[in-house]
Amino acid sequence: MGMRLFLLLALGLTSLFSSARANESGHDQQAQAALDLLAEAIQFETVAGRSQVCPYARTLKARFVAAGFAETDTQIFELNEDDTCSLVVRYPGGDGKRRPVIFLAHMDVVEALPEDWSYPPFEMTRKGDRLYGRGVLDNKGSVAAITSTLLHLWASGYRPTRDLYFVVTGDEETTAKTTRLLFSQVAALATAEYALNSDAGLGVLNAERKPIYFQLQTAEKTYATFELTTTNSGGHSSLPRADNAIYELSKALVQLQGFRFPVRSTESTIAYFRASSKLYPGEVGRHMAAFAADPADKVAIEFLDQMQGEAAMIRTTCVATMLQGGHAENALPQTASAMVNCRIFPGVSLATVEALITQAIADLDVSIRALFRPFENPPSDINPDIVEAVSFALGRDYAGTPIIPYVAPYSTDGAIFRANGIPTYGVSGQFIVYPEEKRSHGKDEFLPVESFLKSLHYWNALIRTVSGESR
Template identity: 45%
Template sequence: MKRLAAALFFAVAAAGAPLLAESNVDQATAREVYAHIISLRTAAGHGETPAMVAYLADVLRQGGVPALDIATLEAGGATAMIVRLPGTEAARPILFSAHMDVVDALPEDWQRSPFTLIEEGGNFYGRGTMDNKAGVAALVATILRFKAERLQPARELLFAFVGDEETGMETTRAIATHPWVRDAEFAINTDAGGGLLDDATGKPLVYLVQGAEKTFATFDLAVTNPGGHSSRPRADNAIYQLAQALLKVQAHRFPVMSNDLTRAYLGAVGNAQSGPTGEALRAFAKDPNDAAAAAVLADSPEFAGTTRTTCVATLLSGGHAENALPQTAGAAINCRIFPGVAVDTVRRELEAAIADPDVTVTTRDSPTASPVSEMRPDVMAAIGRAVHEHYPGVAVVPYLESGGTDGKVYRTAGIPTFASSGLFSKPSQMFAHGLNERLPVQSFYQGLDHIYALAVDLGGAKPAAP
């Protein structure tokens, strides 16, 4: 990476532009911030988000951010922070977001300490290296660079540091409705979106921008029965009844769906793929009514979720003793609902598929459905320019998220959100939430460049008047 930075430095210096001249210094600072925040165990229950906010606010103040441009918030037992870089024009602000919290990691299960940044074999290891402390470091590095280079954005830039993305997303809700943020024109989320490298060759395949998320919803199936002594079986039995309901859920297929975003995504992925799957992807992108193509994709764990709502049994319970007829039996059905479909529509469709009035279907918690963020040509073009700095020519396409981020909170609050981390990785190297999480060292530094380039480009930044 050093070589790349040096090359960049000379190229830019030769062109007479001073903007990237401090690039090596910025990298060292960003790495130092990254190492410090990895050492903080910001998992739910450990109470470390206030310490992280205090540390980051201190770094930013030392870098020239006035205290009045830093706001801290508390919600849901976590602390969050918003930082602003005021614009020279009266235009709606642009929000950049990253989350400081992590899924917990048990040190005894890891090969290396999860709370120490370790650089080894071209990777950074540690909890949060990928999800999402590289994003936090990129936001901090961007703010520091704006200050060091005396850059001023035309439109106000806001930087959100979320405290509880992995759990309640209460701080995200507080950020989305904060007076600085609520009028933001759109948001760039660093927590998703990125480039795929070929597992075998390391060649860049495609760069994905998250523009929508499926709704995460769980439905509880329950059957009750008077029960009795197991030596006197009755005709009806809660466990058998539930088992039959589950087989009907297993057999049920939700209708095939598509929108501009999924067609663009499936078509682009299809163009990069050979064989019957590639053929089906291209055919479906052209004509989503192509039933044969949809059937091929329905059997692919990778693409089924992009073509319809999916539901699957994930938990099971029932009975209370080995010698008693079960009085209850229950199962959890976890669904990933296609954007635009109401949660209750899916609940009723499950009820209809089960077709047994003794099996109740209830919605767990209160799932958040979020709208699709229509792709903006200006944002996609800026992301393309930033990506092509390191990977010229790679296709930049939108995708529908089957997992989940707090982008849905911003979208629901009326702020269109595009997730773009600038990080490239191999699918086999994805260890977010799992053991031995890591990020290629080169990706970390490219991620810094990515967020900085987007902030300069989308914010219309210019050197401050002397």
């Protein structure tokens, strides 16, 4: 890939950048338009149950239609039962020989209570070099950046060599039903070569705001929840017995606490530890390198298990998250139950995890039930074309930043795309100081203005690279 990357840089960079420079005032206009799109987005309170996702989707659609996109290429899909919507925009290109590329984002946001926040969460507040508002990071900043970029490319007459689909879902933070329905609503999505997810991946800055690395998300752990239940005939609490539903369940949970799932690795986790080992001096880097060289290295595993983020990258994890039991203060409990939330290593089945939990608490009389059918989704192979494209797109503002494959412990719409056979890559163009500035889902969520504006250059270059003539 070295030569191809070199040619790409030599040929592509100059043309892209000279056009950007020649049109600096036009560029400022695009930046302002993008900021306006983001401010508009924040005003829609797209929290589940507040009926604001569909109005936001219609507003977004109207922007594309006003720019000249065909009505039939800007489809809204309503999910009446949940009062939410998704929007699928097709940017037509090519002669059908190249398979489409999907860009993925979501419109819904997590609840934000005005009394908790320093600024109104559903208004965009520009304070110093920061943009505050619910969703600026997750994920409206990227919705606005991609929308602005597509509209800008369209207005400049750009014609891609393949169809581009901009898929904006309406319930990523909750049930992801709009995402699950997409593949039956838009047949062409299943033909895509890959999807680029703006809701995953991350650029990481150090305290001096210099880029350290770019996380390219290639896989997500599978989200699953089990209910563990014990039952008992109960009785009067004045006559306790050895058998007791609450104690039985407690013992099971303590056994589960001490249980470690088998260590696993993939192409991406090995690449992650190899690349990260160079970023961390001393002990940390040494153990990361040792694990990359031999994922069975017991000393390295022991060490990584003590690091919260890395521990989640080497195995399935399950943890007790909710507890319920008994029916009266003065009665022996007849039932007790606990929720155990699992993040299953990519490629491992639900059945395997259930069997291991059962084994871990084998001597106890506990019933185990999976609460729903999870999206068992395969990891996506590291695709050199994507690495090149991202590397190129980072070139203007973050040149030379190492790109590190990343298996996420969290789960996004990307899991559903992978489960439908579409290799999916988390490539968010946002750079922040991590973890200090990562306030998605939290109080006073903000995005540095500079990060947002640079993400416009990034998406412009990325979209043109994956859909341009240069390869």
